[in-house]
Amino acid sequence: MLLHLRVQNLGILGDVAIEPDPGLTVITGETGAGKTLLVDGLRLIVGERPDPMAVGPYSDQAQADGLFETDEAEVGVTRVVPREGRSRCLVDGATVSTATVSELVGDLVEIVAQHDHLSLRRPSQVLSLVDDCLDEAGGSALDTYHEAWERLWALEERRRALGDDPQSMARELDLLRYQTSEIERACLEPGEDERLELEASRLRNLEEIAEHLGESARLATRLADDGGEVVSRLRKVSSLDPEASKVAESAESVAGTIADLTSQIREATEALEVDPARHGEVEARLTAIGDLKRKYGRTLDDVLVYAREAAERADDLASMADDADRIEHLTAEARREAGRAAGTLRRAREAAGARLVGEARDHLGALGMAGAVLEVRLEEIKPGPEGGDRAELWFASDSKLEPAPLAVAASGGELSRLVLAVRLATRRPISTTLVFDEVDAGVGGATALSLGRRLAELATGSQVLCVTHLGQVAAHANSHYAIDRDGAIATVRKVTGEDRVGELARMIAGSSDSPAGRRTAEELLSAAKAR
Numbered sequence: 465m466l467l468h469l470r471v472q473n474l475g476i477l478g479d480v481a482i483e484p485d486p487g488l489t490v491i492t493g494e495t496g497a498g499k500t501l502l503v504d505g506l507r508l509i510v511g512e513r514p515d516p517m518a519v520g521p522y523s524d525q526a527q528a529d530g531l532f533e534t535d536e537a538e539v540g541v542t543r544v545v546p547r548e549g550r551s552r553c554l555v556d557g558a559t560v561s562t563a564t565v566s567e568l569v570g571d572l573v574e575i576v577a578q579h580d581h582l583s584l585r586r587p588s589q590v591l592s593l594v595d596d597c598l599d600e601a602g603g604s605a606l607d608t609y610h611e612a613w614e615r616l617w618a619l620e621e622r623r624r625a626l627g628d629d630p631q632s633m634a635r636e637l638d639l640l641r642y643q644t645s646e647i648e649r650a651c652l653e654p655g656e657d658e659r660l661e662l663e664a665s666r667l668r669n670l671e672e673i674a675e676h677l678g679e680s681a682r683l684a685t686r687l688a689d690d691g692g693e694v695v696s697r698l699r700k701v702s703s704l705d706p707e708a709s710k711v712a713e714s715a716e717s718v719a720g721t722i723a724d725l726t727s728q729i730r731e732a733t734e735a736l737e738v739d740p741a742r743h744g745e746v747e748a749r750l751t752a753i754g755d756l757k758r759k760y761g762r763t764l765d766d767v768l769v770y771a772r773e774a775a776e777r778a779d780d781l782a783s784m785a786d787d788a789d790r791i792e793h794l795t796a797e798a799r800r801e802a803g804r805a806a807g808t809l810r811r812a813r814e815a816a817g818a819r820l821v822g823e824a825r826d827h828l829g830a831l832g833m834a835g836a837v838l839e840v841r842l843e844e845i846k847p848g849p850e851g852g853d854r855a856e857l858w859f860a861s862d863s864k865l866e867p868a869p870l871a872v873a874a875s876g877g878e879l880s881r882l883v884l885a886v887r888l889a890t891r892r893p894i895s896t897t898l899v900f901d902e903v904d905a906g907v908g909g910a911t912a913l914s915l916g917r918r919l920a921e922l923a924t925g926s927q928v929l930c931v932t933h934l935g936q937v938a939a940h941a942n943s944h945y946a947i948d949r950d951g952a953i954a955t956v957r958k959v960t961g962e963d964r965v966g967e968l969a970r971m972i973a974g975s976s977d978s979p980a981g982r983r984t985a986e987e988l989l990s991a992a993k994a995r
Contacts, residue, residue: 465927466573466897467538468531471505473520474545476949480956484897485943488923491931491956492938492967493947498954499931502947503575503901506530508543510573511553511566519547521952532572541569576880577901584857584883585871591855594813594840596890597820602812609805609851616798617849623795633781640778643760647771650756657753657764660746667743670736677733684726691719806852813842813853820889827885827918832911833878835862838885857886881907881915887922898922899929904937912936916992935971939988965989 470481476498482489493499501518505528508514519526525546532539542554543565553565584590598606666673698712753764760770817840828836837860842853858867859874859882867873874882880903887898900919907915912934920940922928932938946959946967959967965985966976973981 465533466506466530466929467533468529469502469506469509470527470529471502472527473522474505474508474526474528475501475518475520476952476954477501477505477520478522478953478955480947480954482945482956482958483943484927484929486927487942488920488928488930488940489943489945490938490941491929491945491947492933492971493954494949495933497947497949499947500577500901501954502956503577503899503929503931506573506899507575508545508551509541509565510570510575511562514543514545514551516545516547519545524548530569532569534572539569541565571896573897573899574883575899575901576883576903577899584879584886585869587854587856588850590840590857591813591850591853593886593890594817594820594842594855597816598812599816599819602809602816605805605809605812606851609802609809610849612798612802612805613847613849616795616802616847619791619795619798623791633785637778637781637785640774640781644771644775644778647756647760647767647774650752652753652756652764652768654765654768657750657757660750660753664743664746664750667746670743674733674736677729677736681726681729681733684722684729687722688719688726691715691722695719802847803852806847809851810842810844810853813851813855817842817855820886823889824882824885827888828881830911830914831881831885831918832907832915833861833881833885835864836860836878837863837865837867838882839867857882884915884918884922888918895926897927897929899931901931903930904932904934907934916940920992933971935968935985935988938968938971939985940992 465486466484468481468483470479471477472479480502482491482502491499491502504518508526508528509530514526525544527545528543530541532541540556544552544554551562553560553562555565555568584593595602595606695712695715698708698715702709702712756767757764761767821838821840824838825836828834828838837858839858841856841858843856845852845854857870859870859878860867861874861878870879870882880900883898884900884903903919904912904915913936916934916937916939919928919930919937923942930937930941938944944959944964944967945956946963947954947956957963965982968985968988969978969981970976972978972984975981
């Protein structure tokens with residue numbers, strides 16, 4: 465719902481604002497006063513293309529601000545149109561693209577006027593309106609179709625997962641089984657490659673290691689012999705000079721360390737086994753692990769992860785292969801069932817379309833279009849989420865004319881009254897704000913009274929804005945705004961009480977002071993309140 469609309473420097477509008485009521489709000493004024501400019505401001509807010517030529521004379525830019533109430537929250541939208549350059553859009557103060565604005569609030573407003581893109585021109589919208597007129601049996605047929613379509617969709621998804629090429633799936637399954645078997649046969653252990661690399665390095669350099677150990681043992685033995693001689697001499701020194709005993713003790717400690725080192729070198733030499741077979745085993749194992757890394761992962765852990773994922777994929781493919789024949793059979797049966805459900809739904813929609821058209825024609829007659837022809841035409845299409853039908857409204861302004869699609873057959877004023885008639889026929893609550901411009905084109909007298917009553921009826925539980933020249937329409941409004949023009953500037957005021965009587969008198973008699981006009985205005989207001 466639109467809570468607030470402000471327009472600045474758009475054409476002759478200086479700085480004006482309205483706060484539409486939840487029901488019917490009308491905008492009135494003399495011809496050329498700028499009524500439609502308010503609607504143009506609303507167009508800017510919902511993301512329509514701006515016209516820089518419409519920027520007024522009071523600054524270098526025009527601006528429109530709107531505040532909407534949705535189920536979730538309030539949304540504030542601003543559109544700034546400079547005289548030169550690109551327009552800017554803001555949502556709750558943040559700059560966004562025009563596409564974003566259209567996505568956020570474009571569906572919150574439907575503007576009905578000549579050359580506007582109407583929702584009634586969209587087959588999906590017409591189909592939705594037809595479905596709103598389904599009787600209990602038709603509603604059951606719609607539910608049955610939705611259930612059939614959901615089953616078909618789920619089976620089609622499963623079928624797509626199976627793939628269209630069973631041979632390709634079988635080849636993939638064989639490959640995955642070979643790969644997992646190849647990795648499993650290797651009996652890999654985490655970190656095994658690192659341990660084997662260390663062992664391989666030792667085995668590759670065994671001869672050089674033995675040589676260095678032998679030389680180290682020889683040198684360590686010589687050090688031990690020399691160390692013994694040093695200890696013997698220092699002991700003699702300490703016996704002659706007790707103060708040298710510490711030096712002798714240090715020598716004994718060093719000699720003991722050398723003796724231990726010599727023993728460790730001998731043990732390392734004795735433990736060094738030359739086993740050419742083991743060397744070959746380690747090298748072969750590293751080569752095998754390297755081949756697996758080259759195929760399945762940079763590291764051994766990567767190879768193990770690939771093996772686990774490949775096994776899972778193989779299990780899925782095996783299950784799919786088992787399901788393939790059964791899924792194909794079930795899908796074919798579900799497709800037939802969806803087709804049968806679509807046919808039943810089509811017959812229900814044909815009856816609902818006839819009811820919609822019949823009631824809409826009654827409203828059109830009351831709106832001065834008694835000779836109009838309106839048809840709902842259903843075209844059978846491939847079943848989809850909403851059935852197997854494409855719906856379109858066809859129209860002719862007179863029974864002597866051949867009906868044509870609504871998009872090309874109705875003028876602006878006719879479109880407005882058609883929308884009104886169809887909306888009333890469906891009796892559906894409207895979540896969008898409906899804006900009617902030129903709805904009263906070519907209307908007067910009793911038809912104008914009927915038009916006002918039906919707009920008020922449509923606005924029960926919905927928000928409707930209407931730009932009108934007719935006092936008979938304006939009298940039915942919950943909220944009334946009048947646009948006054950003084951030279952090159954127009955202002956907007958909310959009219960209530962005697963001011964409203966005067967505005968209606970001006971619309972009826974050409975003067976707000978006309979006694980006859982004021983009496984008629986009061987009668988209209990009284991009749992509207994009594995409805």
